[in-house]
Amino acid sequence: MRPPPDQVPGIRKRLLGLLILPALVILIAGTVLDYVTSINPVDEAYDQQLVDGALAIAGHVRADPAGGATLELPNDAVSILRADSYDTVYFHVASLDGRFIAGDAGLPESRDAGSNPSRGTGEYRGAPIRMVTYRTNIAGAGPVAVTMAETLHKRALTRTRTLTRELATDLVQLLAVGVILWFGVRLALEPLGQVREQIARRSARALEPLPLESVPVEIRSIVEALNRLFATVRESSVAQRGFLESAAHQLRTPLAGIQAQLELMAADEPDVVRRERVLLILEGARRLTHTTQQLLTLARSDEATNLRWGFAEVDLAQTAEGVVADRLAAADLVGVDLGAQLKSARFSGVEWLLTEALGNLVNNAIAHTPAGGTVTVISGMAGGAPYLEVLDTGVGIPVEEREQVLERFYRASNARGMGTGLGLAIVMEVAQLHGAKVTIDAGPESLGTVVRMQFKAPGRPPAAVAELATGEMS
Amino acid sequence: MRVLIAEDDPLVGDAVKRALISASFAADLVTNAEAAKAAVFADSFDLMIVDIGLPRESGLELVRGLRVRGKLVPVLMLTARDGLEDRVAALDLGADDYMTKPFQVAELIARCRALIRRANAVASTQFSIGQLKLDVARKEATVGETVLELTNREWSILECLAMNLGHIVSKDKLMSSIASFTEDLTPNAVEVYVSRLRAKLGDAAVIRAVRGMGYRIDETAA
Numbered sequence: 001m002r003p004p005p006d007q008v009p010g011i012r013k014r015l016l017g018l019l020i021l022p023a024l025v026i027l028i029a030g031t032v033l034d035y036v037t038s039i040n041p042v043d044e045a046y047d048q049q050l051v052d053g054a055l056a057i058a059g060h061v062r063a064d065p066a067g068g069a070t071l072e073l074p075n076d077a078v079s080i081l082r083a084d085s086y087d088t089v090y091f092h093v094a095s096l097d098g099r100f101i102a103g104d105a106g107l108p109e110s111r112d113a114g115s116n117p118s119r120g121t122g123e124y125r126g127a128p129i130r131m132v133t134y135r136t137n138i139a140g141a142g143p144v145a146v147t148m149a150e151t152l153h154k155r156a157l158t159r160t161r162t163l164t165r166e167l168a169t170d171l172v173q174l175l176a177v178g179v180i181l182w183f184g185v186r187l188a189l190e191p192l193g194q195v196r197e198q199i200a201r202r203s204a205r206a207l208e209p210l211p212l213e214s215v216p217v218e219i220r221s222i223v224e225a226l227n228r229l230f231a232t233v234r235e236s237s238v239a240q241r242g243f244l245e246s247a248a249h250q251l252r253t254p255l256a257g258i259q260a261q262l263e264l265m266a267a268d269e270p271d272v273v274r275r276e277r278v279l280l281i282l283e284g285a286r287r288l289t290h291t292t293q294q295l296l297t298l299a300r301s302d303e304a305t306n307l308r309w310g311f312a313e314v315d316l317a318q319t320a321e322g323v324v325a326d327r328l329a330a331a332d333l334v335g336v337d338l339g340a341q342l343k344s345a346r347f348s349g350v351e352w353l354l355t356e357a358l359g360n361l362v363n364n365a366i367a368h369t370p371a372g373g374t375v376t377v378i379s380g381m382a383g384g385a386p387y388l389e390v391l392d393t394g395v396g397i398p399v400e401e402r403e404q405v406l407e408r409f410y411r412a413s414n415a416r417g418m419g420t421g422l423g424l425a426i427v428m429e430v431a432q433l434h435g436a437k438v439t440i441d442a443g444p445e446s447l448g449t450v451v452r453m454q455f456k457a458p459g460r461p462p463a464a465v466a467e468l469a470t471g472e473m474s
Numbered sequence: 475m476r477v478l479i480a481e482d483d484p485l486v487g488d489a490v491k492r493a494l495i496s497a498s499f500a501a502d503l504v505t506n507a508e509a510a511k512a513a514v515f516a517d518s519f520d521l522m523i524v525d526i527g528l529p530r531e532s533g534l535e536l537v538r539g540l541r542v543r544g545k546l547v548p549v550l551m552l553t554a555r556d557g558l559e560d561r562v563a564a565l566d567l568g569a570d571d572y573m574t575k576p577f578q579v580a581e582l583i584a585r586c587r588a589l590i591r592r593a594n595a596v597a598s599t600q601f602s603i604g605q606l607k608l609d610v611a612r613k614e615a616t617v618g619e620t621v622l623e624l625t626n627r628e629w630s631i632l633e634c635l636a637m638n639l640g641h642i643v644s645k646d647k648l649m650s651s652i653a654s655f656t657e658d659l660t661p662n663a664v665e666v667y668v669s670r671l672r673a674k675l676g677d678a679a680v681i682r683a684v685r686g687m688g689y690r691i692d693e694t695a696a
Contacts, residue, residue, distance in 0.1 A: 245555055249527055252554035256576035257485025263579045264492050289576050324687060325642050339685020376686065 011192070015185045023177050031170045035163055042158050046150075050132040051117050053081050054148040057091055061101070063140030069095060071102035086154035090124060096135070096143040109133045109147045127151050191216045195223060207234040241300075248296050255289045294422040297356045301429040314349040316379040316388050317342040323358045324377050327366065335371030338362070341378045345386035347458040349434050354388075357430035360423035361390040361451050368415070369394035369448070385457040393448040402440040427453070475590055476500040476518070480510040480533065481525040481552065486575070490523060493579045494586070507531035507539075514540060519547050520590050526553040526564065534567055541568035548589040552577070588640060601636070604693035606678040608636050617678040624674065627652040631667050635681065635691040644688040664689075 009017075057073065064070040071093050073081075082089045092107035094100050110120030110133040117134040131149035138144055195215055209227040212220065262282040269275040324340050331338035358377070365375040373393040380387060397405055397412050404410045406428045411421045424438075431438045436455040443450045477494050481487035482505045494501040502519075504510045507528050514522070522540075526533040537549050551564040554575045564572050570589050573582065591601050600609045607616045613629050615622045624632065634651040635643055648664045668689060672681050680692045 249554040252575045253483045253486060253527075256554070257483055257489055259576045260489030260493060260579050260582075261485060264489060264496065267496070267579075321642065321687065324684065325690070328682070328684065328690075337685060339687065341686045374685075 012185055012189050015189075016181060019181050019185070020178060023181065024174065027170050027174050027177070031166050034166050034170075038162050038166070039159055042162070043155065046155055047119055047130070047132060050119075050130065050148040050150060051134070053089070053091065054117055054132050054134040054146045056081065057093060057103075057148065058134050058136050058144070058146040061093060061136075061138050061141070061144055061146065063138055067141070068099070069093070069101050069138050069141035069144050073102075084150065084154070086157065087150040087152070088127075090129070090131075090147075090149040092147045092149075094145050094147075095141075096145060101144060103147075107131070107147055107149055109145055122149070124149060130155065192219065195219065199226075207237065244296060244299050251292050251296075252289075255285065255292060259285045259289060291422070294360075294426060297353070297426050298422060298429055301350075301353050301356075301426065301433055311348050311350055313346055314351045314354060316345040316347075316354070316386055319351060319354050320358060320377045320379045320388065323355060323362055327359070327362050330363075331366050331375065334366060334369075336366050336369050337372075337374040338366065339374065339376050341376060341380075343380035345379050345381050345388075345455075347386050347455055349455075350430075353430045353433065357427045357453070358388060358390070360426050364423055365390050365392035365394060365449070365451075368392065373448070382454070383457070386455040388453040388455075389450055391443055391448070391450045393443065396442055396447070396449050397440055399442075405440070406438060427451070475520045476502070477521045477523060477586065478510065478513055478519045479503045479523045480505070480507065480528060480536065481523070482506060482527070482529055483525070486525070486552075489579070490582065493583060497583045497586075499586070505529075507533070507536040510536055511539065514545055514547065520593070521586055522547055522549045523586070524549055524551055524569070526551055526555070534563055537564070537569050538567045548593045550585060550589055584640075591639075603636060603639060603679045603691060606675065608633070617676070622674050624671075627667050628671050628674070631664070632671055632691075635689060639691060642684050642688045642690045648689065 057071065060071055060073045060077075061069050062072050078091075081091065090104040090107050092100075092103035092105070092109070094109070104124075107124055108122040108129075108131065110118045110122075110131050112118035112120055117132050119130070119132050122129055122131055129149045129151055131147055133145050133147040135143060135145050191214055195210070198210055207230045209230055210223050212223060212227075215223045259282065262278055262285055266275055266278045266282055269278055320340060320342050324338060328338055362375065362377060369375055369392045375390065375392045375394075378387075378389040378391060395414055398414065401410075401412050405412050406424050428438055430436075431453055434455055436453045439452045439454070441450050441452070442448070475498075477499050479487055479490050479494070479501055481490060481503065484505075487503050487505065491501045491503045502513060502517075504513055505528075507530065510522070510524070510528075513519075524533040524536060528536065531539075533551060533553075537551070540547070540549075548571075549569045550571045550573060551569040552573055552575060553564070570592075571585055573585060594601065600607065600611075602608065605617050608614070609616075610633065613633075615624060615629070615632060630651045631648050634648055645664050648668075652663070652667070668681055668683070675681070677694055680694055682690050682692060684690060
């Protein structure tokens with residue numbers, strides 16, 4: 001019934017997928033954005049230092065008497081300007097037409113004409129540099145370009161540090177979000193699991209409605225639909241019960257009348273030939289009665305299974321005692337020694353159905369045991385679980401037919417008498433209702449038959465047990 | 475012995491009436507609860523056989539009504555339904571026994587006899603099993619005119635069996651009925667006393683051993 005779990009992804013998987021993937025994308029985009037926005041101001045600040053340097057140097061460019069320009073900056077000041085723990089700082093002062101005035105010869109200038117000071121990147125002495133060029137007019141000397149540049153170590157280091165910090169933070173965030181989502185989804189789906197548990201724990205034939213209190217809104221309609229279905233089946237079971245009650249009454253009353261009248265006629269009839277005929281009809285009426293009884297029992301045990309009524313504490317020893325006492329006359333009639341070894345075995349069961357089942361087993365045993373043989377009913381507890389056995393010294397059931405005889409209307413090839421083939425089917429029905437296992441074996445020394453009904457240890461919920469027992473029986 | 479039958483099905487009612495008459499009872503047949511009540515209050519009956527499924531007022535209601543009004547006549551209920559509910563309901567309401575249709579005529583008659591005997595035994599201390607008569611007050615068993623010579627233990631076992639007529643009495647129970655006479659009894663003491671009893675009873679009644687369960691006293695089969 002259940003689809004293989006790998007074909008349709010579970011709701012939890014879907015939810016996790018749908019939540020975690022977008023969360024991952026958002027977090028990654030956030031990381032990138034954070035990185036970009038935090039790098040720009042840093043670059044800006046470093047550039048500003050270069051601008052400040054360039055402005056400061058420009059402030060010290062003077063016109064020289066030759067009409068050119070010269071840098072009047074003491075060496076100490078230059079050292080301060082060049083001081084940097086990570087990068088090499090360069091500067092260069094030149095006239096606009098490219099005449100070298102001061103600083104590091106050959107340092108490129110930023111050619112960006114759009115702004116002043118203009119910024120740019122270049123390469124100097126084999127290393128990439130960032131540079132700022134400030135163009136200004138020196139009174140008496142004409143325009144000059146002051147370029148301040150530095151290598152990129154500090155900037156690269158800052159980038160790496162920023163990136164690492166961002167990634168670390170985001171990784172922690174991602175983990176946190178993942179864990180929260182995982183637990184959240186799990187918790188959110190808990191009620192689903194509870195409903196599933198409830199359904200799984202029920203017997204396949206249980207019909208009572210599922211409780212709605214703890215069912216989440218989203219699947220309430222499903223559970224309600226299930227409950228409506230249960231109710232319908234239950235109603236039809238109840239209707240069936242009513243029908244069977246009435247059928248039982250309608251069938252048994254005339255049968256009782258016919259049978260009793262025939263018995264009386266047979267007793268009163270002086271004519272031997274006529275009496276024989278009456279007895280034949282009586283035998284037919286009895287068979288009809290028996291079959292009717294068997295069919296009604298089967299139908300009613302079906303419906304007892306559906307409705308689970310009639311369960312009460314029973315003692316198999318007492319049930320067996322009643323059955324043995326009831327069948328003594330029948331056993332005496334065919335010369336079979338019917339006896340018992342009864343030990344108390346209490347559990348929750350439906351007494352009249354157990355009586356019917358055991359009655360059928362004893363009837364079968366008596367019918368298939370030749371005169372002088374014995375039939376013994378045994379009850380007791382084995383390892384805490386009640387059991388019932390009917391042991392006979394009769395013809396036995398062929399090994400290959402032992403499974404089949406439990407089916408409706410099957411009669412063993414060596415069956416005797418006028419059986420309906422329903423007796424053992426009733427035993428099976430009753431066994432299933434009680435979660436019992438029925439086994440058929442040869443008796444001691446391979447003689448006769450022993451049929452055993454092994455019940456479950458009391459205390460377990462019958463629903464779970466019933467499911468186990470319904471297994472692969474037919 | 476007069477029996478009132480309340481049964482609406484003519485086939486069954488007629489059969490029960492004939493069966494009772496052929497077993498030398500006097501039998502009256504009514505087909506509904508009203509007629510049954512009228513009959514019970516007009517005449518005295520030793521036993522009533524009541525079908526649960528009477529029309530209008532059910533057999534259960536009829537019996538409850540009679541018990542409420544103080545009628546203690548023994549009642550045997552007949553029903554076409556199986557299941558425990560009806561049986562429990564019937565016995566709770568004051569019925570004395572219960573039979574499921576279809577029944578065997580011989581068993582019906584046996585149950586009727588047992589019910590009447592039980593009702594009488596409550597009143598007196600004497601009752602009978604076939605030809606065997608027991609006087610519990612005098613601890614005396616007679617067959618015909620002959621008083622059986624029984625020892626105390628034999629009497630105790632016979633009494634115990636007779637009190638549970640038609641039911642199997644376990645060996646343990648029989649043991650405890652004679653335990654007060656001797657301190658140490660072996661389990662086969664019961665067997666010894668039962669076999670002596672059988673010899674003394676002769677054909678008057680049958681003590682049947684049921685393997686693994688105990689003993690049961692029955693009337694000798696006709």
